[in-house]
Amino acid sequence: MSATNFFTGNPDLVEVFDKVIPWARVVGAVEGPGADVAGTVSTWREVLDLAGRYIATEIAPRAAEVDAIGVIRENGLVRMNEPMLENLRGLAELGLASPSVPADFGGAGLPFTVTMMIGEMLARADLSTQVQHGIGWNSPAALIYRFGTDEQKARYLPPLAKGEIMGAVAMTEPQAGSDVGRLATTATPRQDGCWILQGRKQFISAGQGDMVIVLARSVAGSSGLDGLGMFIADREGDNYVVERAEHKFVIRASPTCALLFDGTRATPLGKPGDGWKQILTFMNESRLGVGIQGIGVATAALEKASEYAAQRVQMGKPIREHPMVAEMLLDMETTVTGARALAYTAAVLQDLVLFGRDEEAARDLRELTPLVKWYGTEGAVRVCRLALQIHGGVGVVDEYDVGRFMRDSLITPIYEGTSQIQSLMAVR
Template sequence: MSDTATSDTQTDAPTDAADPTQPDGAERRTVDDGGHSSPSFAKGLFVGELHQDLLTPYPTMARRERTKVAELIRSLYAITDDIYDVDRIEQDRWIGDEVIAALGEAGLMGLYVGEEYGGQGLSQTGYCRVSEEFGRIDATLAVVTGVHQSIGFKGIHLFGSDEQKERFLPDLAAGRKLAGFALTEPTTGSDAYDLQTRAEREADGSWRLNGEKRWIGNGNRDVVVCFARSEEHGHVALILTPDMEGFESPFRYDTMGLRGNDLRHLTFKDVRVPPENVLGEAGDGFSIAMNILNNGRMSLGTGSVGAVKKLIDLTVDRVQNREQFGQPIGDFELVEEKIAWMTSYLYGLEATSYATTGMMDAGVEDVSLESAMIKVAGTEFLWYAANRAFQLAGGEAYMNDQPYAKILRDIRIFPIFEGANDVLRAFIALSGLKVLGDELEGLGELDLLGAPVRSGGLVLDYVLSKVKRRVAPPRLTHVHPELRPLAEPISDQVVRLRESSEALLRRYGKDVRTKQLHQKRLAHAAMDITAQVSTLSRMTAAMNESGAEGTATERFIAETYCNRAAHRVERQFDHLERNDDDAMHQIARVTYRRGGSGFELYGA
């Protein structure tokens, strides 16, 4: 599920019954942690474990929730077909209060909020399924509603007190009020821990807030969850409302895309925040922010699924009806390759996205790596798919009366916000390496360069564990028998991920934190392993339900995706040993010293 820019880019048991305590939730599965102390599919890969019970059988929504989701999607299209005018929204630079009101009346502004607060009570899977359709309709619509639900009031839903939920959620779920999420600052972007906005506790228990935030969607609206640091208490999350004295939104940003998304600069000058507006406990602010973003990244992944489906629809119509050289352009191999790449990669991304939401619905607490994976894979796949669709539309795509230019402008921010993708790659790799490092007793006390040579006991442990993994590698067994040839290579991939990760830890020790090219390779290998397992789990469920013959076409697409993903994994491992990283480093430094390219063929 990686390297989308390259030309190569791309369960037998019945599902358990729905949990009666979750009337509208996704169907639940028993979580088997495979003996590891912290059940996490992706983190387990780094220590050579394959927690297949977390992804198999493939999760499904309960029948009642599927019905509710279908009704909500029908309502969504009824609204957008009637009053959602993309051209007007671009001109007015706002999707319109009437659109927000209509979405709220239809129950689309509080999808996961409990029914006791006026919401729909959807599971994470149900919420993301509706979010997929937001993304399919229009990126601006997806972002405005996503800022509101995925991150805006998510903190109140997850961490709010009963009183806070009763006070805020009914109006937010009904769309009578809009929510924002204020984390980014002028000097703090990817390094979200190092906030400069300050909040200090007063003698009466209130908090005094000073600082500024930038690029905040819905920042001038009704409720803003803001994050700050306290010298005494650490990070704190505060619920702000526009009537608080000293809280201002001095200007709106003029953006390249998402023109209908109201993006604001916020300033706080001695804003008094009452104690009842503290979210969670003082000191929990950073953890709350990261939990919210983990949730938001899932809907970005499924929103990308929806947007690519729209691009494929546009492109197929184009290439089948546009003729050149006496035949439809869709008959040319270079066109077919682009369509096939989009279709096959979409299958794997969709499988992985809903496998991740299914894990959350099943009670798996740690899906932080998986949510980062689908955000990275989904947003970059969408960007490259849009470029291919643009290319196939030819010169017409360059005309503003066509949808392609707006799509490109809108989605370019996706790999940047809610965690820049390169930062998330490092997060995936270093989180996995940390789990492995914690398991390797004594590693931290060694000079890791050449450590196996100087520490006989550690060499013995390393050799014995390697032999054990090779003799009894982790195996993916919960797949349809006809899919086992695709499952078998995954065992070797997991073993090799563990061994490659351990080799890097022993070679670089704590300096592995600076080896970002290696981190990227490990992250992409783990992403593609996760995607293969998710795809095989999805395909197994389809074959169990409809039989091998009834799923032949789907199976062919899944096989193609898995074969390509397996090749990408092997390439990542090979590049750990054979690469031109040093040359890239040196060329970059030369370029910095010259203040630019510095090599003019024809000097002035």
């Protein structure tokens, strides 16, 4: 029987929380010296318990329907389907739309480590919903909080924290994927302080939202990674165009959009020209997040494979008692457990860097980030493949969830830096 709480019902995640995370260091960095460590950790645990119960009992049961309906495309408009919207409304009502936004702006003020645990549980339930939650709410909120003016923070953070608006981050272009230096979208200043964006972006997760943070070339004559800047563009008034949502066989319900900027009005986020340095913080966090996505999907696949192997009887005994199947299950569990330990080690380092400005943690984090992304995502594909094999013929039947897990796992080694890019980074 499936768990009714994806936090308390996951013994390994609970053990990581209770015994592995050095909470005194995290609380000290996040809340400051003299903070009540026990009380703060108890509060964060209660949040995870609340989130784990809602995700397991509400979001997970809707996942197949969310996937089957996919993205809604009507009259030239792109939108999320109703079960997906119900998932997101529920998270917002629990105060978990952008949980890392500080309380001063209406958020829960959670550290990165706890936010990633919520992300893992969401990915276990439904990766499409997790992408919309992470990219649509968390990522733009983090960038605006980190680099925005007081006016930008006051304007965007409260509605993002409440789930009233959704954003996106637009980097990729038709000719500029992993090679960001080939980026061609331009930002040109006007005398009134407004900047004008010109160009196209593609493969933008959650691109159907209300605003977007755009990486554009802001210094005329610059090339490569120099001269880039980040800009906020509101969609209101057809300021930019959502040209289409791609038809995909992975994360079917998460709109992956092509965006057209043609005279789009925008305001700088941070200093124009420093965009590459600024966007790196998003990329590094996203790579950790995608590694944790892989862990969530792999956990779901392991759960279903374990249940099926216990119920399916062949040659007089459950197939889990056959040595080769038992070895497959052990391989899956070891992969998930190892990836989780690696990922939350990195998540703690991210908190120490974000809140404590810890330079030693920053060095360690640079080494671990590509490993988390590579191992968490490549491991997810292997675990889902083994889960499919354990299910045999029924694994490719739509009424069983493992086919969806297999499909969704395949995107994780690709976006936010391919496994090959992670390999190059790891050996530098």
